[in-house]
Amino acid sequence: MDAFLLQILNGLDKGSAYALIALGLTLIFGTLGVVNFAHGALFMIGAFCSVTLQRLLNLSSETIDPTKTDFLGNPLKVKTPYVESWFGPELGGTIIEWSVPLAILFAIPVMLFIGYAMERGLIKHFYKRPHADQILVTFGLAIVLQEIIKAVFGANPIQTPAPDALSGVVEVLPGIVYPAWRVVNFCFSLVVIAGVFAFLQFTTFGMVVRAGMADRETVGLLGIDIDKRFTAMFGLAAAVAGLAGVMYGPINAPNYHMGMDFLVLSFVVVVVGGMGSLPGAVAAGFLLGVLESLASLEVVISAIPGINQIIIYLVAIVILLTRPRGLMGRKGVME
Amino acid sequence: MSNNLTRRGVLKTGAVAGAGLALPTYLSAASHSGFTNAPTGSTVTLGFNVPQTGPYADEGADELRAYELAVEHLNGGGDGGMLNTFSSKALEGNGILGKKVEYVTGDTQTKSDAARASAKSMIEKDGAIMITGGSSSGVAIAVQGLCQEAGVIFMAGLTHSNDTTGKDKKANGFRHFFNGYMSGAALAPVLKSLYGDDRKAYHLTADYTWGWTQQESIAAATEALGWETVNNVLTPLAATDFSSYIAPVKDSGADVLVLNHYGGNMVNSLTNAVQFGLREAQANGKNFEIVVPLFSRLMARGAGDNIKGIVGSTGWHWSLQDEGSKAFVKSFGTKYGFPPSQAAHTCYVQTLLYADAVARAGSFNPCAVVEALEGFEFDGMGNGPTLYRAEDHQCFKDVLVVRGKENPTSEFDLLEIVEVTPAAQVTYPPDHPMFAGGALGTCNPGA
Numbered sequence: 001m002d003a004f005l006l007q008i009l010n011g012l013d014k015g016s017a018y019a020l021i022a023l024g025l026t027l028i029f030g031t032l033g034v035v036n037f038a039h040g041a042l043f044m045i046g047a048f049c050s051v052t053l054q055r056l057l058n059l060s061s062e063t064i065d066p067t068k069t070d071f072l073g074n075p076l077k078v079k080t081p082y083v084e085s086w087f088g089p090e091l092g093g094t095i096i097e098w099s100v101p102l103a104i105l106f107a108i109p110v111m112l113f114i115g116y117a118m119e120r121g122l123i124k125h126f127y128k129r130p131h132a133d134q135i136l137v138t139f140g141l142a143i144v145l146q147e148i149i150k151a152v153f154g155a156n157p158i159q160t161p162a163p164d165a166l167s168g169v170v171e172v173l174p175g176i177v178y179p180a181w182r183v184v185n186f187c188f189s190l191v192v193i194a195g196v197f198a199f200l201q202f203t204t205f206g207m208v209v210r211a212g213m214a215d216r217e218t219v220g221l222l223g224i225d226i227d228k229r230f231t232a233m234f235g236l237a238a239a240v241a242g243l244a245g246v247m248y249g250p251i252n253a254p255n256y257h258m259g260m261d262f263l264v265l266s267f268v269v270v271v272v273g274g275m276g277s278l279p280g281a282v283a284a285g286f287l288l289g290v291l292e293s294l295a296s297l298e299v300v301i302s303a304i305p306g307i308n309q310i311i312i313y314l315v316a317i318v319i320l321l322t323r324p325r326g327l328m329g330r331k332g333v334m335e
Numbered sequence: 336m337s338n339n340l341t342r343r344g345v346l347k348t349g350a351v352a353g354a355g356l357a358l359p360t361y362l363s364a365a366s367h368s369g370f371t372n373a374p375t376g377s378t379v380t381l382g383f384n385v386p387q388t389g390p391y392a393d394e395g396a397d398e399l400r401a402y403e404l405a406v407e408h409l410n411g412g413g414d415g416g417m418l419n420t421f422s423s424k425a426l427e428g429n430g431i432l433g434k435k436v437e438y439v440t441g442d443t444q445t446k447s448d449a450a451r452a453s454a455k456s457m458i459e460k461d462g463a464i465m466i467t468g469g470s471s472s473g474v475a476i477a478v479q480g481l482c483q484e485a486g487v488i489f490m491a492g493l494t495h496s497n498d499t500t501g502k503d504k505k506a507n508g509f510r511h512f513f514n515g516y517m518s519g520a521a522l523a524p525v526l527k528s529l530y531g532d533d534r535k536a537y538h539l540t541a542d543y544t545w546g547w548t549q550q551e552s553i554a555a556a557t558e559a560l561g562w563e564t565v566n567n568v569l570t571p572l573a574a575t576d577f578s579s580y581i582a583p584v585k586d587s588g589a590d591v592l593v594l595n596h597y598g599g600n601m602v603n604s605l606t607n608a609v610q611f612g613l614r615e616a617q618a619n620g621k622n623f624e625i626v627v628p629l630f631s632r633l634m635a636r637g638a639g640d641n642i643k644g645i646v647g648s649t650g651w652h653w654s655l656q657d658e659g660s661k662a663f664v665k666s667f668g669t670k671y672g673f674p675p676s677q678a679a680h681t682c683y684v685q686t687l688l689y690a691d692a693v694a695r696a697g698s699f700n701p702c703a704v705v706e707a708l709e710g711f712e713f714d715g716m717g718n719g720p721t722l723y724r725a726e727d728h729q730c731f732k733d734v735l736v737v738r739g740k741e742n743p744t745s746e747f748d749l750l751e752i753v754e755v756t757p758a759a760q761v762t763y764p765p766d767h768p769m770f771a772g773g774a775l776g777t778c779n780p781g782a
Contacts, residue, residue, distance in 0.1 A: 006582040014576055071653060071747060072668045155392035157602045159639030169612035179610040182578070251610070252575055252603045253637055257390065261575050296579035301568075308579070309571055 005176055007293040013182045013251075015289025016189035017043075020244035021262055022269040022281035023196060024237035030213045030276045031230040034123055035131055037138040040263030041145040042111065042238045046245025047254035048149055049110050050103035050160045057083050057096045098163045100250055107242045115238025119231050142259065150256040157253035167250075185247045192243055193282055196236070200278075209233055213276075268316050274329025284327055288312050370700045371486035371781030372462045379434040379699065381406070381686065382463030384454050384478060385492065387442040390599050391470040394633050394678045398468050398492055399440065400671055401679035405686035408666070409436045416666035417687060420659040420715035425694035432693060443469050447477035454478045458485050464699055465490060467685050470678060472496030472545040479508035486781015488701050490685035493650075493678050495597075495629055497548035500729035501770035506778040507701055509708055509723060511688065511730045512681050513761070515549035516769055518628045518648040519556030521734040521756035525646065530591065530624050532561040537589035539580055539604055541596050542569040550595045551769060553628050557593075565589045570600070577604040581611050590618035592625045601627060602637040609641040630737055633676045635749050642739030642749065649735050651680040651717050652750060660717040674747050684716045688723075702778040719758065726765035727775065731758045 021043055028036045060079035068076035084092030095102070122141065126134045161167070162181040169177040200206035212219045212226040219226050245254070252258070269288055273280030294300065295311040307314075319327065374380070383402045386395035407413045411428035418426055430436050439461040441453030450469065457463040466482050467490035469475050475494035482489035483505040491499060491510040495518070500510050526534075536557055540550040546569070554564045565588055570580055581604070584592055592613060596604045608614075608625055616623035630647035653664045653674035663683060667675040675683070688708070696703035709725035718732035737750040763770070 002586060003583050007579060010578045010582055013578065068744070070745065071674045072665060076744075150392070155390055156633065157599060157637035159606070159637065159641075161639060167610075168615075169610075177612060179612070181610065251578075251607075253606060253639070255390070255599060255637075258575070261573075293579045298583060 002176055003297060004294075005173065006178070007297055008290055009172065009176075009178050009182070011290030011293035012286060013186050013289070014292060015286035016186050017244050017248055017262065017285075018266055018269045018289050019282045019285025020189050020192060020240055021266040022273065022285045023193060023278060024240045025266060025270050026273070026276060026278050026281040027196075027233055027237040027240075029270070030278070031209060031233045032119075032123070032127065034126065034134050035138070036123070036237075037135055037263065038118065038142040038145065039138075039237070039241055040259030040261075040266065041142040042114070042241040042259070043245040043248075043262055044149065044254070044256065044259030045114060045145065046107050046111060046242025047160070047249045047258060048153065048245075049107035049242060050100055050246045050249045051153060051158050051254055053103045053106045054096075054099045054160055057081065057099050057102075059083075061085065100160050100162055100246065103160075103246045103249075104243060107246050108239050111239040111242030112235040114242075115235035116231060118238070119234040123234075124231075142263070146256050146259065153256065155256060157255040159253045160249035162250035179251075181250045185251065188247055189244065192240060196240060197278070199236075205229065205232075265312060268312055272316050272319050272326055274326030276330060277326070277328040280326060280328030288315065291315055369780060369782060370702075372458065372464045373782075374434055374462075374464060374699055377434055378437045379431055380461055380463050381436060381438045381689075382441060382454065382457035382461065382466040383438055383468050383682075384441040384443050384450060384457065384466050385468040385682075386445045386470050386474075387440070389444045389446070391445045394470045394493070394598075394631070394676065395443070395468075397633060397676045397679045398470070398682040401667070401675060401683040402438065402468070402686060404667055404670060405683045406436045406438055409686070409690050413670070414662075414666050417659050417663050417684070417716055420662050421687065421691070422714040423691050423695065425691050426687070427694075431690045432697070432699070436690070439463055443471075443474050443478075445471050445474060447473050450474040450478050451481050454481055455485070458482075458487055463487065465689050467689070468492040468682055469494065472499055473543060475499050475510075476503045476544065479503065479505050483507045483776070483779055486701060486779045488689060488704050490689050492682055492685070493631075494545075495549065496545040497552065497769050498544050500727045501548070502773035504727050504729075504770075504773055504775050506705060506728070506776045509685075509688075509728045509730070511685050513648075513650050513732075513734050514729070515545070515552035515628075516763055516767070517734050517761040518549065519552035520761040520763075521648050521736050521754075522553070522626070522628060522646070523556040523560055524756075524760075525736045525754055526557065526562075526626065527560045529646065531621075534562045534591050534621075534624075535565045535589045535619065536562050536591040536593050536626075537565055537584050537587050538567040538593045538595060539577070540567055540569050541572055541600050543572055545597065546595045548769070549628055550593075553593055553595065553626075555769070562591070570596070570604070572600065574600065575603055577607040578611070580604070581607045581613070584608075584613065585611070585616060585618070585623075588619070590621050590623055592623070594625065594627050595629075596627070597629055597631070598634055599637070601634055605638050605641050605645070614644075630750060631677060632747070632749055633678065635739065636746065643741050645739045646753065647737060649737050649750065650677040652677065652735055652737065652752060653747070654752065655717055655735075657715075657717060657719065659715040663717065680717060687716070688713075701780050705778040719755075721758070724765065727770065731762050733758050734761050 025039050058081050060081045062077045064075050065078045066075045070076045083095050166180050170180045172178045209229050269284045273284030295308040385398040408416045408418050439457050441457050443450035454466050465488045469492040472494040475491045479489045489508040497515050538550050540546040594604050613623050627647040630649045635642045692704045692707035696707040708723050711723045714720045721732040723730050734756045736754040738753050740751045
């Protein structure tokens with residue numbers, strides 16, 4: 001039973017990353033009608049916002065300590081981060097330790113800007129082109145972004161550890177301990193999802209966007225500049241993916257190809273949830289995450305070897321055969 | 336005229352013309368030397384086939400640095416590095432047999448087909464006489480097979496699967512790096528002294544040739560101590576989040592977790608294991624322990640603080656204090672500003688060993704090189720006295736057991752050497768069952 005509950009938790013945790021990425025993909029598809037294959041790269045760039053902030057906070061002054069030597073026998077250069085020299089070792093050290101939570105604040109404006117620049121600079125030129133062209137250009141963009149990150153940060157993963165207070169394990173249910181940061185990650189993603197839905201549901205801006213998603217032409221005829229609002233939604237979707245990336249950093253060290261690892265699965269999530277349906281994307285994200293984890297249970301693997309590697313695609317096939325529009329897909333989207 | 340053309344006549348003429356065209360190529364290849372890519376001018380070309388893109392690109396970059404350094408030293412540049420400490424004195428710093436060493440590079444991408452294609456191109460287009468490098472056993476086995484067919488020497492880079500010099504061994508291929516069996520033989524006594532002989536081990540294993548042979552080797556070595564292997568779970572090479580594999584470990588009755596993972600797999604599975612509190616856990620009344628049988632400092636850096644206190648084995652480490660290692664660290668560190676990795680050491684040494692074998696043989700002919708390397712004993716290249724065994728072309732030298740350092744003094748100072756296991760302790764008979772199947776065959780000079 002414990003093993004079962006643990007895998008449910010693992011699934012919800014994995015699902016939160018799927019759900020956040022799929023949510024952004026659906027937002028972009030629903031508003032701009034673009035299938036954005038660069039969305040995984042945005043998730044990856046989010047994680048590297050955290051790496052960048054960590055590097056910035058660790059910028060150091062060098063002093064030479066003649067009493068110690070480096071690997072070549074030369075006097076050792078001792079590095080002291082500027083943050084520690086400015087705020088004292090204690091406060092400075094704490095700031096560096098909390099770099100991942102701080103990176104949330106850092107990532108939001110950066111990702112909004114990257115999303116805005118991507119949409120205005122490249123993707124808007126492809127609105128009237130066929131979906132195949134959009135897929136090719138966004139996929140190409142993903143490769144370019146990935147190679148830029150590799151050129152700057154290298155191919156090896158770089159750790160962005162959670163602060164000590166949020167590391168280690170917590171008892172989530174009697175007798176069941178679970179990594180603290182994974183719990184934080186799950187709760188955070190629920191907050192972000194709730195925030196996005198609230199924004200669309202309860203603000204005038206959100207109402208206009210929803211109207212535009214339903215009937216772009218009519219909203220345009222009412223004299224509303226819907227394009228501008230849709231660009232903002234692209235920025236928002238980028239920020240959501242970026243935040244998912246920041247929060248995922250302490251779980252698995254960021255590397256340049258982490259976006260591609262999530263991209264394909266996120267598309268399956270979107271299709272299973274139903275193209276264009278935001279609640280569908282979120283529900284499918286958590287559902288597939290949980291199923292993937294449950295399929296790794298020992299009893300399941302020993303009964304059907306290899307099931308853990310194909311379960312997501314198997315479920316996708318079954319759902320598409322029985323409900324061709326996905327779980328919550330609406331009529332007329334992509335048809 | 337056209338009336339005289341018959342189908343039979345055309346075929347005949349074609350066949351004769353074809354044979355005539357083919358003949359000079361064959362004759363010209365045989366006339367000057369009788370082996371593939373025999374150097375004719377004043378230079379000789381080596382082919383460095385390393386991962387320049389893909390997840391192991393950083394390791395590939397370090398391999399390339401080592402190769403450039405080796406070429407510089409062979410051509411008489413720099414401080415000479417290990418040429419000064421190498422027990423064989425056949426190399427004179429004037430290239431190889433008086434021919435200046437040049438090189439071409441290929442990108443393996445850590446994919447077997449891409450690695451074969453880049454090796455093939457270097458052999459056929461660039462005239463490389465020897466191929467070396469790589470960071471994966473899948474790639475090493477694929478490229479070794481290609482070199483055997485093409486008639487060039489293959490000096491393997493990082494490859495730790497038993498199969499490279501086991502069932503997939505080839506006469507034209509040589510491995511300087513150690514293997515899974517040797518890791519098991521070196522680790523077992525240390526594990527016994529640190530964690531006792533009554534342990535229950537749970538293995539997570541990367542699902543490909545290297546993972547399988549390492550798991551088999553470690554399980555056999557630890558079971559010989561009295562340990563029990565409670566489970567072995569194969570994980571897909573493409574896995575990123577290992578939580579669903581790690582979560583069941585705690586309640587499995589095991590008190591040791593063995594991670595047969597490398598590169599990104601190792602970084603993620605170890606990070607996940609630490610996250611799930613396995614380092615602080617208790618099982619069967621003992622402290623829970625994690626073992627990473629193959630450690631790479633370059634990769635360990637990606638795992639950050641999580642490697643502290645974790646025991647594993649490694650081929651070579653820059654903190655070794657023998658004259659050869661010191662000379663290499665000095666040359667490399669002065670040129671690049673940081674210490675070399677074990678990948679760099681392997682590739683540097685492989686280049687020098689190839690050049691030395693050619694010099695001793697007095698010929699670039701692969702069969703002469705094979706003869707010079709088989710049974711070759713040397714010293715002064717790090718890891719103490721070393722043998723290239725004739726039966727399987729596996730190198731036998733000291734293996735290092737290392738542990739993640741608790742208080743590193745620099746970003747390179749991640750591992751501390753726990754024990755240097757002497758070569759004799761990791762040596763096995765050539766007909767050991769873990770290396771059974773396949774035959775070395777005979778050397779192929781090609782052409």
